[in-house]
Amino acid sequence: MEGKSYYGLDKLCLNNVIQDNTYLKDYLTYQLMGAFGVNAPLCSFAYLTVNGEEWGLYVAVEGVEDAFLTRNYGADAGELYKPDSTDMGGGRGNGRGFDMEQFQDQESSASRQEGEANLEGRVPPGGEIEDGGFPSWEEGAAPPDMGEMPEGGEAPSAPQAPEGPGGGMGSSDVKLQYIDDDPESYPNLFESAKTDTTQADEERLIQSLRQLGEGTDLEKVLDMDQVLRYFVVHNYVVNGDSYTGSMVHNYYLYEEDGKLAMIPWDYNLAFGGFEGGDTAAAVNDPLDTPLSVTGDGDRPMADWIFSNEGYTQLYHQYFQEFLDTVDIQGILNEAAALIAPYVEKDPTKFCTYAEFEDAVAALKEFCALRTQSLQGQLDGTIPSTDQGQQEDPQALVDTAGLTLSDMGSMNVGGMGGFGQRGEAGDGGQMTLGRGRLEGLSQSDLQTRIEQSGEETAPSGQESGEETAPFDREAWTPPEGVSLESGTSAGSWTLLGAAAALLAAGIALAARYRRRI
Numbered sequence: 001m002e003g004k005s006y007y008g009l010d011k012l013c014l015n016n017v018i019q020d021n022t023y024l025k026d027y028l029t030y031q032l033m034g035a036f037g038v039n040a041p042l043c044s045f046a047y048l049t050v051n052g053e054e055w056g057l058y059v060a061v062e063g064v065e066d067a068f069l070t071r072n073y074g075a076d077a078g079e080l081y082k083p084d085s086t087d088m089g090g091g092r093g094n095g096r097g098f099d100m101e102q103f104q105d106q107e108s109s110a111s112r113q114e115g116e117a118n119l120e121g122r123v124p125p126g127g128e129i130e131d132g133g134f135p136s137w138e139e140g141a142a143p144p145d146m147g148e149m150p151e152g153g154e155a156p157s158a159p160q161a162p163e164g165p166g167g168g169m170g171s172s173d174v175k176l177q178y179i180d181d182d183p184e185s186y187p188n189l190f191e192s193a194k195t196d197t198t199q200a201d202e203e204r205l206i207q208s209l210r211q212l213g214e215g216t217d218l219e220k221v222l223d224m225d226q227v228l229r230y231f232v233v234h235n236y237v238v239n240g241d242s243y244t245g246s247m248v249h250n251y252y253l254y255e256e257d258g259k260l261a262m263i264p265w266d267y268n269l270a271f272g273g274f275e276g277g278d279t280a281a282a283v284n285d286p287l288d289t290p291l292s293v294t295g296d297g298d299r300p301m302a303d304w305i306f307s308n309e310g311y312t313q314l315y316h317q318y319f320q321e322f323l324d325t326v327d328i329q330g331i332l333n334e335a336a337a338l339i340a341p342y343v344e345k346d347p348t349k350f351c352t353y354a355e356f357e358d359a360v361a362a363l364k365e366f367c368a369l370r371t372q373s374l375q376g377q378l379d380g381t382i383p384s385t386d387q388g389q390q391e392d393p394q395a396l397v398d399t400a401g402l403t404l405s406d407m408g409s410m411n412v413g414g415m416g417g418f419g420q421r422g423e424a425g426d427g428g429q430m431t432l433g434r435g436r437l438e439g440l441s442q443s444d445l446q447t448r449i450e451q452s453g454e455e456t457a458p459s460g461q462e463s464g465e466e467t468a469p470f471d472r473e474a475w476t477p478p479e480g481v482s483l484e485s486g487t488s489a490g491s492w493t494l495l496g497a498a499a500a501l502l503a504a505g506i507a508l509a510a511r512y513r514r515r516i
Contacts, residue, residue: 026267054345170249220258231305290302
């Protein structure tokens with residue numbers, strides 16, 4: 001409720017930890033940020049029960065809003081923005097709106113371009129998928145009929161990046177590039193403001209972006225200590241689903257008196273987990289050209305660090321301080337021991353307890369190897385740029401004993417990562433105090449059908465939308481598709497094929513979202 005707080009927090013977010021078998025990626029990153037002096041959300045764990053029913057272990061994260069600003073910047077805090085032009089991912093529940101159909105269209109199209117996807121459905125407590133449940137595509141079978149191809153006979157293309165300078169899917173304003181002096185040129189900044197902004201606030205921010213892009217008097221437009229500390233930890237954890245990655249989102253921008261700073265958000269795909277990254281590339285991600293940052297002005301908030309030797313040396317000094325003073329393995333070990341018994345009894349987890357143990361071991365190994373690589377890059381024994389590493393690959397840290405997917409996968413939890421514990425993406429994050437969950441995931445819908453015998457739509461159906469009920473008995477799967485029993489929806493080779501099957505077999509499931 002407006003004006004209410006809980007121990008000083010005005011918003012508490014629960015992350016269902018989908019895609020993260022370690023349960024620790026978000027928590028560890030926020031703890032590392034805090035330990036290194038970054039203004040980061042408070043974070044802990046919560047074992048959730050609803051009306052006596054166990055929902056399992058969640059990561060509890062402080063919402064980055066009024067209470068956060070007061071705690072970190074005082075009563076006269078500046079302005080807060082949540083830039084995001086993708087309208088998916090980190091904005092949900094804490095920023096921009098979210099359109100399920102748009103998300104699924106983009107995810108399905110992108111996956112058809114990229115290839116195989118491993119989709120694992122999860123059944124809520126008490127539910128089973130019996131014979132005649134979800135279809136699964138048997139390994140080696142011919143793909144199901146996906147319908148008519150678009151005019152011209154070409155497969156749908158992946159989402160295209162907005163026009164403008166630089167790469168990645170983010171728009172120029174989300175990349176924090178200066179465009180012109182017109183506030184209307186920055187809709188993804190100003191329409192996503194978390195504080196009440198005035199025309200003067202907008203003009204001041206635009207001028208700061210202009211100066212940042214020009215690279216002049218940067219001390220006047222950057223809280224350099226906070227920005228450097230942020231990027232040190234951020235670059236350590238290798239989060240491709242971020243400002244420095246291809247999506248260009250999942251961060252907050254803080255501005256006060258013309259000075260800018262970054263606030264961290266959403267790290268469930270950190271430690272190389274975004275888009276099933278290459279293990280060696282993630283562990284050895286270059287210190288001075290991290291992820292999609294090239295220093296060419298496309299990401300000005302990061303590019304300035306590499307714009308002259310003095311700034312780069314300062315960044316290296318901060319990085320060495322981080323490696324020397326923050327007990328990364330200690331924080332990780334303590335947290336893993338704390339949550340282990342709760343993970344073991346969690347009835348709705350997206351992985352087995354054995355997979356959790358393997359994931360934690362992989363995360364520990366990743367951090368050990370990442371620290372080794374970065375120390376070598378700081379010492380000069382390992383190249384610290386993409387070009388240098390391409391020219392001398394033998395110098396890189398060997399990662400033969402590590403598999404990134406042991407820590408989790410982007411394709412866990414059903415259609416595009418949607419499972420029964422809440423809305424996926426943005427770490428599967430849901431927000432307390434914003435109404436009850438509505439709609440069902442695919443596995444929830446199947447459980448309702450199995451338990452009740454009713455072939456009706458879930459209560460979350462959008463008003464005014466008429467859809468024929470699903471007749472399971474009358475439906476015949478496409479050639480090469482079998483119906484399997486068990487508590488898992490199986491593994492489907494293409495996300496686009498899965499979408500076609502779901503559309504044929506469960507007409508409504510792919511159209512529902514959990515609204516918080």
